[in-house]
Amino acid sequence: MLIGELAERAGTSTRALRYYEAHGLVRPQRSANGYRVYDEAELRVVREIRALLDVGFGLDDVRPFVACLRAGNASGDVCPDSVLVLRRKLAEVDDYLDRLGAVRQQLHTQLSHAIAHREESCPRKRQSDH
Amino acid sequence: MLIGELAERAGTSTRALRYYEAHGLVRPQRSANGYRVYDEAELRVVREIRALLDVGFGLDDVRPFVACLRAGNASGDVCPDSVLVLRRKLAEVDDYLDRLGAVRQQLHTQLSHAIAHREESCPRKRQSDH
């Protein structure tokens, strides 16, 4: 399988695949003419990468999962390093959820006050508050 | 008040202040020697900018609030344009909260499965799950 086909089957771009390779995440073979040649295992690897990136992981976070797959595991999640990353990411997400919740709260009150103020300074124009 | 003092009182840097000016958010006067001179009103403006940026707004989002302050309002929130931005941002945050919640859920199940798998393949080493 050449790079174009892999890109299509993995739902990404050739540019991204070369980028992953440049960062040591994918190791294709080379045919006589210098073309990158991928097997099915690499397809699984790339799909794992995509899935994790889509969830908000960085390339460095993805490495343990790829290594885990390459080590022969059916899932990239089961190795200790992957679990560590999963734990860390979960904590990060929880943290971010907290802060985002606080922001939401602030926006909400700010908005209520603004609208209250509008009603107060201009009570006759209370037509559409959506 | 010169730029250094403003930076300190507003809790930011001179670089940032010049940046805001370059993007049309702050308009200091100039003294004879070319130095930027700010009044108290500009301090309030800069504080508004900082507060909004800290909450995750972009400079473009901040513009209506600055204009609102300049129009003589006590708060930058009360003008229609500001309210629009507040609404939009609130919606964005809600959206992001949803997706982040989904991600959290996925990470959680992924983690449970990984740990379950570890217990299964290596049940004797069940010592510290933290």
Add this chain to the structure above:
DNA sequence: CCTTGCCTTGACGCTGGCGACAACGTTTAG
């Protein structure tokens, strides 16, 4: 032979909010 369509390796652009220089003028204190 020529075009089409795949592949190759560079290398720059992008987004945003600045940080961190560089090279220089101004003001004040000693």
Add this chain to the structure above:
DNA sequence: CTAAACGTTGTCGCCAGCGTCAAGGCAAGG
């Protein structure tokens, strides 16, 4: 006179994951 501590404009760097040319090679069909 000079050094310190301000100010000025200008430009490059940063982070990350690519997009987007550029300039060329290789294979196959008409």
